[in-house]
Amino acid sequence: MNVLRDRLFGLLFAIAVLTGAGWVHAAGLSEAVAHFTQDDYSATSDGIAAVNDSGDPRAVAIVEALQDGRLLFSAAAKTVVVKDRAGALTDAVTGMPVATPPADLSPVRLNNRLRRTVAAALGSLTLMSPDSLRRYEAAQAVFKSRDAGALETVEAALAKETDGRIKQALSEARAAILLVKGDAAEAAQLDAVNVIRARGDQDALALLSAVPASAPASVKQLADGAIASIRRDLEVWAGVQNAWYGLSLGSVLLLAAIGLAITFGVMGVINMAHGEMVMLGAYVTFMVQEVIRTSYPGLFDVSLLIAVPLAFVLTGIVGIAIERSVIRFLYGRPLETLLATWGISLILQQAVRTTFGPTNREVGAPSWMSGAFEIGRITITYNRLWIICFTLIVFFVLLAMLRFTRLGLEMRAVTQNRHMAASMGIRTHRIDALTFGLGSGIAGIAGVALSQIDNVSPNLGQGYIIDSFMVVVFGGVGNLWGTLVGAFTLGIANKFLEPFAGAVLGKIAILVLIILFIQKRPRGLFALKGRAVEA
């Protein structure tokens, strides 16, 4: 596409030069570009307008470079240079390569106001672009900027457009300009309101609310009706959105709690160091990304996939070490276990703080986990979506492991009746260590996923420990399904309470509800029945 465009510009430029018009343009352009050498926001603003008005074919390249921070200026030499994506420098006015760049080249600075101006200018400059994606983006940029000056270009583009999606975007852009400008014919404005109403999203709502007071009464009335109907529509979607947020929060809770469901739920060990296992998993992700950044930059997108098994093994080993060195001496003494594991959690936190420093570590998001897409009127972010999928995969793999593998069978046997299991020839101490290692390893995997949405700092684990216990106790100790249902119930309840009660009160309300629930059903949602209860 770029090649095509560059060729087209080249051709246009050649024609312009041949007809002599190019010299006029170049003079206009050099004056316009001179504004950029002043390093002053209002001068830059004038510069953008002048470049835009110059009608020069190089204008697009200049404004694009400005948007990307590739437009460089030299205050001393008073020259402006475009750096292309490959890093080659060309003179902004003549388009000739710059052989000896001035020493003091620095990017032309932008602030938010200028960024908007640039987007608007680029929008009106690229409305006629041969590239359909660029035309679509341009139409959206104009919709946002509502720049009255672009109206003629939009109408010309609209008349020529054949692509339905771009046509839609262009007519919305036109409607937006007409509404904000406010001096169009009444019928045209009424049409515009209908076009915007059909768009129906929050941008449409913002635009309709901004219809100037000077608009004719009929337009105002239609706009108010449209606002009400869009609001109603959005209310319904808000419910869907809350449910989605609830699922997402629930998956995070579940992920943090699955490991605990094993160590606390199945083994009965109150493991206060569980959160630190999550934290270690997050730091493993950080280290994997660090190695990839310095040595194998091409592997960045799969860094999380590499980190998952590593985190599992590493935190699993740490878990086994904790079980062998401390916890095995404390079975059946919950208070001592609680204190000992609390101590371990402090030791682990401080160890990480000493090794990696107290500040947050940057864990990047691979490209497939960045950004969002829209379904209907709700935005779904990729990282949340992947975390939900990942959580469910971990959950079902664990469930299958407990049910169908020999290790799973032995774990269940030991937790149900230790003495009977021992007399059947199961080495219970080994199983204890492995079970604890498994729970810790899963916490480590959780850390890999949570590094995508939370801080990677020594305090990471503390934020999850209380919630994890809450989920396991609420769901029913000793039952993985209970943990699943408990996590999603708490997540969704929390998200439906939050809009009314606020984040702080919402959290308190959830805690109170759980306390009341536990009063009624002390063994949680899915209580174990039969002899297993007594084990």
Add this chain to the structure above:
Amino acid sequence: MSEKNRAIAGRSVSRRGVIASAAVAAALFAAQPAKAQETIKVGILHSLSGTMAISETTLKDTMLFLIDEQNKKGGLLGKKLEAVVVDPASNWPLFAEKARELITKDKVSAVFGCWTSVSRKSVLPVFKELNSILFYPVQYEGEESERNVFYTGAAPNQQAIPAVDYLAKEEKVQRWVLAGTDYVYPRTTNKILEAYLKAKGVADADIMINYTPFGHSDWQTIVADIKKFGSAGKKTAVVSTINGDANVPFYKELGNQGIKATDIPVVAFSVGEEELAGLDTKPLLGHLAAWNYFQSIKNPANDEFIKKWQAYTKNPKRVTNDPMEAHVIGFAMWVKAVEKVKSTDPDKVIDALPGIEAANLTGGTSKMLANHHITKPVFIGEIKGDGQFDVVWKTPGLVEGDAWSDFLPGSKDLDADWVSLKCGNYNKATKKCGGGA
């Protein structure tokens, strides 16, 4: 060093092994007074473990660096400075205990420390009772002026109010989201801002206030709410007093939900270079922060400071931030005051400090005022792709720190002046000290 001294001192007063310790004590008593004469002790009271370690550890390092630099220049009053570092472990009551320990056991001449307002409130009675000096380096909510405390961070009128003015003037913002963590600094700052905005004619419906717990990590609902609030046809901005760890997931969620700074800018009062170091800042391009110092400010003093700091920490990527600069200024002022009165006696130093001037790192000269706050320039910076800030606006001159906000009904009549009035909360209406607060 101090740990060892303390252990030995503790042993020498214990009752066990009188004969055995007599020899040790004799040796010590010969050495200790000579040593005490050699050094002036400076207490450093910053959390090195627990939740606040993320911010405070850097300030401990800054103080060690400044003391090291001063010693290279020959110390103070002909003596070497000696840092006494304690770790209050992000535990508020422990701050008071450790402060007491620094003042009574270690006999420090001044203490540089605290970050959160609650830790400062916790040590206040100790500093008053034992009459020592605390330099507090963090931007805070104001509404306080104590004889024993020198506030080198920004008061609300040196950070929050200029930031709101900038948004209203340059970005034409008409609708405001005041989002903060649920504790005293955001609550008081937002109260001041709310009163200020209403005084400027902003309607109730155009202000949305939202509080979240410490370390809040699930921002989906709140960011969606902000988006919704921003779709009312008026330019909207978020004024964020969200503190510490909660910022990273907040900004990540903003980026993920596609809120760009050109649509809804966020101006933060607690996000600096240090906080951005753990974050990919490309999606945050253009979001704002208001501070009295940015690392990116070009200036010989700042360049030299950054170079020396990175050499001292042996990390060429180590960033600097606003509270660090506050310690630089506070320490320089203390040194000047001690040199002026040729003594480290707290009463003399406290009286000497108001009026002392010290160069800040942004090319100006800050002055200690009679209300124990300092003058500072205010900068608004936009986040750049490399985790630094690009200064887009600054106040024409230095702004005087105002201890008592003019926009709160309870404090607008109050004035602090430790030079002529000798009072931290003088009521101008009733002409009494201690009235109305």
